[in-house]
Amino acid sequence: MPIKRIYLLVKAYPEKSKKHGSSICTAGLTTEGEWIRVYPIDLSYYSINKDMLKKWNLIEADVREASEKLKRKESHKIIEHSIKLVDDSLTKISTSKLKKQKIWDDRNQIILPHLNKSIKELDELKSKDHTSLGIIKPKKYQFKIRKKIDEIEVIKSNFIQKTLDGYKVNIPDQIEKTFSYKFRCDDPLCKGHDMICEDWELFEAFRSWKKKYTSPTELEKKLREKFDTNMKKRDLYFIVGTTSLFGTWVIIGLYYPPKSKNKLLLEF
Numbered sequence: 001m002p003i004k005r006i007y008l009l010v011k012a013y014p015e016k017s018k019k020h021g022s023s024i025c026t027a028g029l030t031t032e033g034e035w036i037r038v039y040p041i042d043l044s045y046y047s048i049n050k051d052m053l054k055k056w057n058l059i060e061a062d063v064r065e066a067s068e069k070l071k072r073k074e075s076h077k078i079i080e081h082s083i084k085l086v087d088d089s090l091t092k093i094s095t096s097k098l099k100k101q102k103i104w105d106d107r108n109q110i111i112l113p114h115l116n117k118s119i120k121e122l123d124e125l126k127s128k129d130h131t132s133l134g135i136i137k138p139k140k141y142q143f144k145i146r147k148k149i150d151e152i153e154v155i156k157s158n159f160i161q162k163t164l165d166g167y168k169v170n171i172p173d174q175i176e177k178t179f180s181y182k183f184r185c186d187d188p189l190c191k192g193h194d195m196i197c198e199d200w201e202l203f204e205a206f207r208s209w210k211k212k213y214t215s216p217t218e219l220e221k222k223l224r225e226k227f228d229t230n231m232k233k234r235d236l237y238f239i240v241g242t243t244s245l246f247g248t249w250v251i252i253g254l255y256y257p258p259k260s261k262n263k264l265l266l267e268f
């Protein structure tokens with residue numbers, strides 16, 4: 001079974017699935033520079049090993065190719081008990097200005113060489129070899145809430161899963177996928193997209209702010225501030241992936257380093 005070293009870049013918000021129970025799917029880049037999607041990480045395993053599975057941790061694990069209907073080329077099954085933390089030096093942003101810059105530079109160097117030009121390019125790769133993960137830089141974008149905010153369905157989960165060791169794990173509320181970004185790719189022929197965004201941080205923000213801000217207007221304002229206004233002060237990239245069921249592209253994660261003074265970095 002191949003052992004891979006993986007920088008974890010995206011975690012999908014946990015969902016209940018018939019096949020895998022409540023589990024988590026993650027995506028990242030291997031140290032060989034390839035996109036990889038690994039699953040299922042059981043929610044109870046995840047809850048106990050949260051620190052090991054943080055975004056930007058470098059982990060090592062035994063994986064094997066997953067057999068999927070859509071044959072997404074990056075999909076792998078991960079052997080949970082084989083997961084080891086290798087390095088977490090890129091995980092936490094330091095408060096020191098110099099170190100902070102270094103971490104962002106290192107992160108950029110790992111992720112930005114993989115930049116795709118457009119969704120069109122990704123579609124072509126998808127037809128060619130079942131590519132199902134990528135990263136693009138939207139040229140112009142707008143965060144969109146597709147429903148009235150107080151009508152967004154949140155399915156309260158009272159379900160508690162028990163692990164073999166007796167730990168109790170709360171299954172998080174299921175939030176309707178109704179957030180999206182309208183955007184254009186950096187391609188003169190792009191006609192524009194309106195793509196569902198499933199970023200974990202966004203769902204988490206919605207979930208916790210919904211409790212905090214009782215007024216829908218306030219809640220909407222907060223979401224727009226974080227996922228639109230503030231993003232525009234940074235360099236926003238969309239990490240995109242195709243769904244297992246229909247193979248449509250969705251935004252699975254947001255990557256937003258500070259605006260780079262050194263534009264050379266973007267010209268790999």
Ligand SMILES: [Zn+2]
Nearest residue numbers: 118119185190
């Ligand atoms: Zn496009």
